[in-house]
Amino acid sequence: MRISVYESFPSCAKEIREAVFRAEQGFQNEFDETDPTATHFVLFNEEELPIATCRVFWNEAMNTYTLGRLAVIKKYRGKNIGSAIVREAENYVRENGGKSIALHSQCQAAGFYQKLGYKEFGTVENEEGCPHIWMRKLL
Numbered sequence: 001m002r003i004s005v006y007e008s009f010p011s012c013a014k015e016i017r018e019a020v021f022r023a024e025q026g027f028q029n030e031f032d033e034t035d036p037t038a039t040h041f042v043l044f045n046e047e048e049l050p051i052a053t054c055r056v057f058w059n060e061a062m063n064t065y066t067l068g069r070l071a072v073i074k075k076y077r078g079k080n081i082g083s084a085i086v087r088e089a090e091n092y093v094r095e096n097g098g099k100s101i102a103l104h105s106q107c108q109a110a111g112f113y114q115k116l117g118y119k120e121f122g123t124v125e126n127e128e129g130c131p132h133i134w135m136r137k138l139l
Contacts, residue, residue, distance in 0.1 A: 020071035
């Protein structure tokens with residue numbers, strides 16, 4: 001497996017997010033104005049198929065980097081792939097002088113992020129009918 005980093009929004013990341021967030025989970029507002037300027041990470045399997053993605057961007061309002069849109073193709077879940085791509089994103093943030101990362105987790109995924117050292121803050125918010133909570137990790 002390998003992880004590639006893109007300073008633009010690659011079509012392979014878009015395809016993963018379409019499959020996971022739109023087709024599987026039913027989100028309609030998946031793509032936004034942050035996508036063209038965010039740094040995108042894509043994990044490829046041994047056959048060079050893209051199987052996971054996430055993005056990182058500087059969030060001026062929160063004065064921290066934000067990790068988002070973490071998606072792993074369903075048949076590859078439970079194999080530490082999500083953890084691997086998050087660690088890669090954390091390394092990128094460290095290398096760029098970041099001291100922390102925030103993320104807006106689906107509440108059902110908060111346990112995954114807690115295992116990686118993220119802590120909840122704020123209140124639960126509804127995004128397209130799905131409860132989300134802000135989480136943060138100091139690097």
